[in-house]
Amino acid sequence: AQSVTQPDIHITVSEGASLELRCNYSYGATPYLFWYVQSPGQGLQLLLKYFSGDTLVQGIKGFEAEFKRSQSSFNLRKPSVHWSDAAEYFCAVGLNQAGTALIFGKGTTLSVSS
Amino acid sequence: GAVVSQHPSRVICKSGTSVKIECRSLDFQATTMFWYRQFPKQSLMLMATSNEGSKATYEQGVEKDKFLINHASLTLSTLTVTSAHPEDSSFYICSARDHRGSSYEQYFGPGTRLTVT
Numbered sequence: 592a593q594s595v596t597q598p599d600i601h602i603t604v605s606e607g608a609s610l611e612l613r614c615n616y617s618y619g620a621t622p623y624l625f626w627y628v629q630s631p632g633q634g635l636q637l638l639l640k641y642f643s644g645d646t647l648v649q650g651i652k653g654f655e656a657e658f659k660r661s662q663s664s665f666n667l668r669k670p671s672v673h674w675s676d677a678a679e680y681f682c683a684v685g686l687n688q689a690g691t692a693l694i695f696g697k698g699t700t701l702s703v704s705s
Numbered sequence: 706g707a708v709v710s711q712h713p714s715r716v717i718c719k720s721g722t723s724v725k726i727e728c729r730s731l732d733f734q735a736t737t738m739f740w741y742r743q744f745p746k747q748s749l750m751l752m753a754t755s756n757e758g759s760k761a762t763y764e765q766g767v768e769k770d771k772f773l774i775n776h777a778s779l780t781l782s783t784l785t786v787t788s789a790h791p792e793d794s795s796f797y798i799c800s801a802r803d804h805r806g807s808s809y810e811q812y813f814g815p816g817t818r819l820t821v822t
Binding site: 623627632633634635637640679681685691692693694695696697698700 | 814
């Protein structure tokens with residue numbers, strides 16, 4: 592069965608430091624890959640997505656992610672974290688089948704220290 | 706970009722009553738919408754897939770008689786929580802799949818916070 596793993600439940604990063612959030616997926620073919628951010632009590636905001644092509648994807652708010660087929664990974668990165676980046680981050684997989692829902696990882700909580 | 710709205714954003718109801726949550730795609734047609742449930746500090750769990758003009762497909766463990774889904778038009782799906790109980794309190798999020806072009810991207814609503822007292 593398809594699955595998404597986010598190994599880190601909670602990460603604390605100093606403001607200005609770099610960030611990498613890990614995501615691994617299990618799927619027989621190349622899936623559609625997404626990163627969403629959720630602030631407390633809010634809905635989901637799409638940060639970036641990968642469907643095909645260049646494996647390094649640029650997103651909003653200075654985030655980027657790299658798809659590595661050999662590692663079944665889609666890690667999210669940001670070179671310099673801002674205090675406003677503190678939130679919950681979800682990696683999700685979309686299957687290449689019409690009418691199928693996204694499969695979400697359990698999420699990583701990012702805290703930013705000053 | 707594509708926008709999905711949910712109404713209400715927050716609702717409090719008494720135990721035993723029913724509450725309806727609406728999910729609308731505002732500027733595109735969505736033949737498929739999805740309903741997710743999110744418990745505090747947890748991930749989104751798919752409840753059901755809503756297809757316009759047909760019965761919803763429920764995930765294992767989700768009671769279809771308790772969570773009634775109606776997808777009567779290409780822009781509206783509703784989730785009705787019947788005979789609500791405190792354990793139904795949760796954050797409910799819908800998404801709509803845009804079938805334009807070749808990308809099967811989903812757009813999420815802002816969520817509805819349900820509190821059953």
